[in-house]
Amino acid sequence: AKVLVTGANGFIAAWVVRTLLESGYTVRGTVRSASKGEHLKALFASFQERFEVVTVDDITKDGAFDEAVKDIDLVEHTASPFHFNAKEPDELIVPAVRGTVGILESVKRYGTSVKRVVITSSTAAITVPSSEPVSYNEFTWNDPAVQKTKELGAAAGPAAIYQASKTLAEKAAWDFVEENKASIGWDLVTLNPPYVYGPPINEVTSLKELNTSMDNFYKAVVDGSQDAAKLASNSASWIDVRDIAKGHVLAGEKGEAGGQRIIVSAGEYYWQDIVDVANSIDPAPLPNLVRGNPGATKGKQFLIRHDASKLDRVLGLKPRSLEDTVRDSLIMFAGFQGKN
Numbered sequence: 410a411k412v413l414v415t416g417a418n419g420f421i422a423a424w425v426v427r428t429l430l431e432s433g434y435t436v437r438g439t440v441r442s443a444s445k446g447e448h449l450k451a452l453f454a455s456f457q458e459r460f461e462v463v464t465v466d467d468i469t470k471d472g473a474f475d476e477a478v479k480d481i482d483l484v485e486h487t488a489s490p491f492h493f494n495a496k497e498p499d500e501l502i503v504p505a506v507r508g509t510v511g512i513l514e515s516v517k518r519y520g521t522s523v524k525r526v527v528i529t530s531s532t533a534a535i536t537v538p539s540s541e542p543v544s545y546n547e548f549t550w551n552d553p554a555v556q557k558t559k560e561l562g563a564a565a566g567p568a569a570i571y572q573a574s575k576t577l578a579e580k581a582a583w584d585f586v587e588e589n590k591a592s593i594g595w596d597l598v599t600l601n602p603p604y605v606y607g608p609p610i611n612e613v614t615s616l617k618e619l620n621t622s623m624d625n626f627y628k629a630v631v632d633g634s635q636d637a638a639k640l641a642s643n644s645a646s647w648i649d650v651r652d653i654a655k656g657h658v659l660a661g662e663k664g665e666a667g668g669q670r671i672i673v674s675a676g677e678y679y680w681q682d683i684v685d686v687a688n689s690i691d692p693a694p695l696p697n698l699v700r701g702n703p704g705a706t707k708g709k710q711f712l713i714r715h716d717a718s719k720l721d722r723v724l725g726l727k728p729r730s731l732e733d734t735v736r737d738s739l740i741m742f743a744g745f746q747g748k749n
């Protein structure tokens with residue numbers, strides 16, 4: 410079967426491409442300019458008969474994906490901006506929403522062999538801030554972020570803007586399927602991962618080019634620029650990049666996944682937990698890691714949890730341990746020693 414992966418040069422997408430190729434699929438990846446495909450071509454040279462890169466320079470243009478979806482059986486749409494530097498909402502919301510609706514329109518018109526579309530959404534489209542302990546599942550939508558962004562515009566801040574972009578894009582996808590259900594022969598799966606960590610295989614030539622989640626990880630665990638007080642108070646959920654990649658492959662294969670939102674999380678953490686795991690790895694991949702206040706968060710309750718029971722139930726995926734993710738991330742960082 411032939412799979413289209415959008416934004417193939419991204420942190421998550423490069424692992425999606427690799428996992429698909431290793432599972433025997435033929436893959437067409439889209440990138441914004443030909444030069445962004447060079448690293449991928451070299452990385453997947455041993456699969457060259459089953460891997461091609463095409464350029465889609467502006468995913469917000471009408472018909473941008475018309476050519477890319479031809480002869481495709483499965484679409485994995487990952488391309489969407491993920492950063493916390495947005496100056497105004499449209500910077501993120503337009504590519505997130507237009508990119509998503511645009512690819513669905515192209516699939517409707519020209520994706521005659523497409524059976525399923527998998528979209529990389531996020532727990533950002535689910536997780537509403539809370540002052541009471543809460544466990545979120547797939548029934549919740551982060552409408553407050555959308556509301557806040559509508560009311561305040563740029564003043565909503567980059568985090569709310571990002572969350573609004575993911576919420577609006579995912580909603581637009583489900584609405585599209587509902588409105589077109591009589592005329593489309595494919596179904597939709599959205600994957601909702603929390604923070605994704607682990608070793609990048611996409612092109613990263615300096616630590617300044619790390620994607621947003623791995624940049625956060627580096628700052629908290631290695632360079633210490635994350636506020637120490639926050640190590641024991643900020644919690645979130647995480648998944649390994651290799652597991653979210655596997656999730657994308659399984660989401661295309663499991664019949665039961667069709668029509669579902671699926672939270673793809675391995676569990677919750679405080680940064681201090683990650684720092685403690687990092688310092689326990691023997692031999693240490695990197696010297697002088699952040700230490701914080703060791704053990705301070707052991708057994709501490711989490712304010713916000715995610716119910717990831719669909720991971721096993723629907724996808725049959727058992728995520729790897731935090732220790733694996735942390736060790737392999739540190740080994741990757743160690744490879745940059747002396748380069749920056």
Ligand code: NDP
Binds near residue numbers: 491532602
């Ligand atoms: P990366 O920044 O590594 O990759 C993002 C990809 O999207 C790149 O291919 C990038 O292309 C493309 N992209 C970004 N902005 C645009 C745009 N305006 N027009 C066209 N393409 C664009 O991020 P990740 O791999 O982390 O993210 C991939 C997906 O996963 C996103 O949808 C993100 O929201 C989601 N996600 C990520 C999480 C994480 O922790 N990493 C957590 C939850 C969800 P280019 O390189 O040319 O900019």
